Amino acid sequence: MTDRILIIEDDARLAAMVGEYLAESGFRVTAHETAADGLAALKREPFDALILDLMLPDRDGLAVCGEIRAASDIPILMLTARGEATDRVVGLELGADDYLPKPFNPRELLARLRAILRRRKGAGPANGLRFGRLEIDRGARVVRVDGEERALTSHQFDLLVALAEHAGRVLSREQLMDLLRGEALEAFDRSIDVHISRIRSAIEDDPKRPRRIITVRGAGYVFARSQDADGADR
């Protein structure tokens, strides 16, 4: 069944392009330029997800988000200009499911939209980690890039989770071993570098020039906190 998406975005040309792009991926998209029209449409018709711009001509997107969330649990993806880190927090506090700064990578928009739809339909509360286009679902033990599943062994998945849960910290091989203690340990020992290399093949765009799992010479590995177009804002 096709998911119906409502876009409330004052930039009609952008909304039209997003609509066309999402339609190519099998969504049915309706766009409105004002909060009033969008809210009216939301009352009139059923939608599966909402893409909401932060700055609307008639109202503040955050207030609109709060109002919608008070009445419905429709997944909401907020679009805003990058730079105001607090907006992200406030947006999520007000009930938005995710947030994407403009200008965004359309593929990332698609991936995030699919993720919030999946989360709503799926098994209750999210147990996922998201880094740009990369999504780690700890509950389902699945890793996706651009919404597409990538194959990892169970050990590799554990290693990836250990790294990702400490994103932005350099972890030595010993620290990684400690973190994985209790898991099936024999698979690791000295072959940790080999496993890292396998994980890279699965999740890196260019495994030869890794951007997600980075080697720090003489120190260990670091899982990048800022990935893809996230920029310096995360």
Added chain:
Amino acid sequence: MRRLYLQLYLTVVASLIVFALAAGYLWRVLVHVAPPPQAAELAGEIAQGALPPPDAPREAQQAALDRLSAGGRVQIALYAPDGTRIAQVGPQLLGPGEARHRAALPWGGRRVWTLELPDGRWIAARLPRRERPPLAPLGLVATLGLLAIAVAVGAYPVVRRATRRLERLKSSVEALGAGDLAARVKVEGRDEVGALAASFNRSAERIEGLVTAHKTLLANASHELRSPLARIRMAVEMLRTEARPELRAGIERDIAELDALVDEILLASRLDAVPTLEPREDVDLLALAAEECARVDAALEGDQLMVRGNARLLRRMIRNLLENARRHGAGSAIEVALRKTADKVELRVCDRGPGVPEVERERIFEPFYRPGGAREREGGVGLGLALVRQIARRHGGEARCLARAGGGSCFEVLLPA
């Protein structure tokens, strides 16, 4: 700090003390004024009655003077109308001819009184050292004391109130200066302090309005600039042309560059406007540097170390340094070193590019500075290095540009460990 109210209050109290001392002194001096002229006339007649007539022999005059001197206790001398001395008990009191010019006032260190007799003779007398002139009567002292206490007690609240208002005004001014644009002060009184408070409030109102307008303008500008960027980004994705992939990659890079520039302008203005550094957290600087180095294929070596700061700003700082090295390093390898010294964390980003002439090593930290001879295509340094320095200073550190041995340049950031 010397408190204003204390200064004012101590001035009042000091004035009171000076006033009391002056009053006491004048009391002592003026209360003992000369007796009225009638008293002198009467005393002259009595003295004449006690003395032999002017034509009596000198011995008789001396004998009478001896009697008058009360056994030598009073020094006394008798002068003829022409000033010649007739008789004397004790040392000489006045020079010849002085008597007629002396009024009945103290003379010299000790008091010499002169008195003209009705027959024209003069008497000069010095009283023995007598008790001090009487102190002011107790009632007057008590009244003065009470008055002083009343003024002191009464002045305190007045002075304190005036300066309390000034102190409140001061704390509001400081709050405004520290970035609390909503700081206002209650207007009390209709005097200068009240007027000052009112004009402070007007200024604060205006500043708040301007800053709010500035922020709104920036937020709107950011939004308006990003909307077309978002459309272009979207359009490039939808072109789906595989013919010229390098063109498409170029457009994507340009979009990212413009986006970063908008970001930097916003960040620079926010750093100017907001004095505090929030949020602060423990940042693994080696990990941060490793992430950023991976983006531009820079070589990194260093110690694992944590600094306390804003991860987002520190990331921006390292990214800008790397971006600068990439842009101006003429394609040479970028080397990043992270070291911990006794009290500092030292981050160095070095390249083997043409280097920076010594005269420009400070100026390149100016916003949008364009080095001499830079071609249009290369562009200026933009805001990148200015932000690097701003962020380093925000963390209590410093950023500078150094020459590199063997050619190229090194940018060094020192942060407190």
